[in-house]
Amino acid sequence: MSDEISAGIVGLGKMGIAHLAILNALEGVAVKAVAERQALVRKGLGTVLPGVPSYSDYRRMLERERLDAVFVTSPTALHVSVASDCAESGAAFFVEKPLGLSATECEPLVRRAAELGTVNMVGYCKHYLETFRAAKDLLDGGKLGAPVYVTSHMYVSQLFARGSGWRYKKASSGGGVLNILATHLVDVLVWFFGDVESVSCALKSHYSSEVEDFAHAYLTFSSGLAGPLDASWSVRGYRLPEIEVTVQCEGGVLTVNEDCLRYSSDSDGGQHLLYKQDLFEGVPVYVGGAEYTREDEHFIECVRAGSSPELDVGYGCRVQRVTDAMYDSARSGRTVAVQGGAA
Amino acid sequence: MELDPIILGHNQFIGVSHLSQDAARARVERFSDLERVGELLRFCVSEGVRGMMLSSHPRARDILDYLRAEGLADSLNLYPLIPFAQGYVRRMNAVGMPGMLKEIALSAPWRTRASIAVEGGLGLARRDLTRLLGAFVDIEMLTFKGLETRAVFLHDAFVDLALALGAREQLEFFDGFVRRRYGLRPGYVTMNFPLLVGSFRRWGFDRPLVMTTFNSAGFQMNPSREACERALAERYAEVVAMSTLAAGYLKPAEAFRYVNSLPGIASVVVGVSTVEHARETFTLIGRDTGI
Numbered sequence: 167m168s169d170e171i172s173a174g175i176v177g178l179g180k181m182g183i184a185h186l187a188i189l190n191a192l193e194g195v196a197v198k199a200v201a202e203r204q205a206l207v208r209k210g211l212g213t214v215l216p217g218v219p220s221y222s223d224y225r226r227m228l229e230r231e232r233l234d235a236v237f238v239t240s241p242t243a244l245h246v247s248v249a250s251d252c253a254e255s256g257a258a259f260f261v262e263k264p265l266g267l268s269a270t271e272c273e274p275l276v277r278r279a280a281e282l283g284t285v286n287m288v289g290y291c292k293h294y295l296e297t298f299r300a301a302k303d304l305l306d307g308g309k310l311g312a313p314v315y316v317t318s319h320m321y322v323s324q325l326f327a328r329g330s331g332w333r334y335k336k337a338s339s340g341g342g343v344l345n346i347l348a349t350h351l352v353d354v355l356v357w358f359f360g361d362v363e364s365v366s367c368a369l370k371s372h373y374s375s376e377v378e379d380f381a382h383a384y385l386t387f388s389s390g391l392a393g394p395l396d397a398s399w400s401v402r403g404y405r406l407p408e409i410e411v412t413v414q415c416e417g418g419v420l421t422v423n424e425d426c427l428r429y430s431s432d433s434d435g436g437q438h439l440l441y442k443q444d445l446f447e448g449v450p451v452y453v454g455g456a457e458y459t460r461e462d463e464h465f466i467e468c469v470r471a472g473s474s475p476e477l478d479v480g481y482g483c484r485v486q487r488v489t490d491a492m493y494d495s496a497r498s499g500r501t502v503a504v505q506g507g508a509a
Numbered sequence: 510m511e512l513d514p515i516i517l518g519h520n521q522f523i524g525v526s527h528l529s530q531d532a533a534r535a536r537v538e539r540f541s542d543l544e545r546v547g548e549l550l551r552f553c554v555s556e557g558v559r560g561m562m563l564s565s566h567p568r569a570r571d572i573l574d575y576l577r578a579e580g581l582a583d584s585l586n587l588y589p590l591i592p593f594a595q596g597y598v599r600r601m602n603a604v605g606m607p608g609m610l611k612e613i614a615l616s617a618p619w620r621t622r623a624s625i626a627v628e629g630g631l632g633l634a635r636r637d638l639t640r641l642l643g644a645f646v647d648i649e650m651l652t653f654k655g656l657e658t659r660a661v662f663l664h665d666a667f668v669d670l671a672l673a674l675g676a677r678e679q680l681e682f683f684d685g686f687v688r689r690r691y692g693l694r695p696g697y698v699t700m701n702f703p704l705l706v707g708s709f710r711r712w713g714f715d716r717p718l719v720m721t722t723f724n725s726a727g728f729q730m731n732p733s734r735e736a737c738e739r740a741l742a743e744r745y746a747e748v749v750a751m752s753t754l755a756a757g758y759l760k761p762a763e764a765f766r767y768v769n770s771l772p773g774i775a776s777v778v779v780g781v782s783t784v785e786h787a788r789e790t791f792t793l794i795g796r797d798t799g800i
Contacts, residue, residue: 187673
């Protein structure tokens with residue numbers, strides 16, 4: 167493989183455009199083609215990047231272009247099939263979160279990517295935010311002792327009337343605030359604390375007719391850690407999406423969100439507060455969030471080296487299983503074991 | 510047209526804090542009463558600080574209506590920041606891209622709507638999104654009609670996207686459009702200052718007006734504080750420093766010592782939330798405020 171990575175993008179929504187811009191500006195990557203169904207968007211792109219061919223059908227793009235890496239930023243329902251086609255075409259792929267509509271849908275992709283040795287990554291971008299990364303290091307370092315009880319939420323003020331577009335249709339999104347948004351929170355929890363063993367969950371719709379606007383769950387992890395999770399896109403006072411996790415440990419307590427990390431340790435008795443400003447590191451190009459640049463850099467680096475990114479489809483599937491169990495539990499009204507939770 | 514050496518930021522008035530969302534919610538409460546905004550702005554004007562940044566946030570429209578009613582609007586030099594990016598992202602999430610474009614067109618008064626139908630309609634038929642950008646600017650500028658305006662800043666969400674994409678044609682269009690249609694100076698907000706300097710130089714922009722992050726913490730200075738300082742030292746752009754307190758993280762004394770030590774900063778955006786805070790800030794900046 168030459169030093170310059172040839173990249174393609176499938177789906178020019180908000181995230182597709184962000185990745186397109188970042189990849190266009192990063193050294194050592196060249197965007198060679200895009201695929202997008204809406205003619206208006208393709209035409210608009212043509213005025214900005216006239217040298218980049220755009221296709222209405224991504225399969226044609228995969229046939230015609232020699233791409234080292236493809237970014238899959240389509241609506242969720244298409245993630246797995248597009249990613250599978252990328253793998254078969256010999257391209258590495260980066261797929262936006264969540265991986266798919268259900269773990270059952272994702273599992274064949276996980277197996278096939280492993281068989282083919284395809285470099286792949288799922289875009290759980292919170293791993294690339296300074297405060298969450300620092301919290302993970304602190305928890306792993308053992309300074310606070312074993313986690314005992316965890317409370318968490320993810321909120322954004324987004325939807326206060328009937329929504330339209332793919333996010334609010336179950337067939338294209340796989341669900342509402344839980345699968346589209348709170349998958350970030352489930353990811354952070356699985357990343358911090360490992361697999362979840364069982365969940366009980368309740369969902370409520372108010373503004374959406376097909377999907378949930380509110381989700382509340384109680385999670386029990388394989389480690390014995392447990393606690394509630396709450397998520398909504400219809401609460402006021404959250405201009406930007408906010409994830410907050412508070413974990414009571416045997417030797418202290420930690421709270422982390424996008425802005426800061428706060429913790430106290432029984433051993434030194436001190437209160438510690440680290441702001442994102444304390445932890446900030448610049449990125450070569452900033453488009454909407456440093457975390458997107460960092461995840462793209464990591465993926466491209468892995469494609470170049472042929473190594474496996476931290477967050478592959480196997481990981482994406484583990485997160486998906488937790489979300490699936492939450493939907494199952496909400497339907498049945500019972501506590502549900504997470505499939506393959508201990509795997 | 511001359512820039513004000515101190516420009517008041519608007520975040521505190523519209524419930525934005527880049528320090529934390531808790532701080533943002535506190536701001537919403539503090540300034541839910543427009544009288545407080547008026548009191549603070551009266552003090553600033555009495556100190557000779559007349560520059561004020563304002564986006565077309567719905568809340569900003571309320572503030573402007575109030576300032577007009579109080580006769581305060583005429584004492585201020587406004588620096589519109591357009592478009593109100595977060596609002597569009599949220600609407601795009603809620604109603605999709607076509608739905609959002611329709612909402613924008615319908616939100617304009619009929620006279621503008623008619624001209625957009627012609628311009629934008631043609632633009633859409635020709636699938637030329639560059640021309641639609643003009644309609645977009647017109648709608649956003651309605652908020653500021655009849656007010657003393659010194660420059661129009663394009664929001665960093667758009668500037669940084671355009672820079673990363675190398676969207677020269679779109680940026681040149683904005684530049685020419687603001688100059689021709691409004692007789693105003695176009696400005697650019699960015700978190701990628703060295704990238705902007707490199708690109709704008711290549712494209713032949715003449716001494717662009719740029720608002721960008723400068724703080725001693727290096728916060729939001731990409732790719733690094735050192736690279737931003739080097740780009741500033743070229744004295745190619747006329748720079749308005751923002752995030753000088755690193756979103757409320759730095760103590761003002763330390764923060765302004767750093768900003769004052771930089772060569773070639775034309776103006777500073779500051780967020781002040783009380784009269785005492787404003788007094789302290791203006792003293793620390795220690796600039797000739799043009800009184």
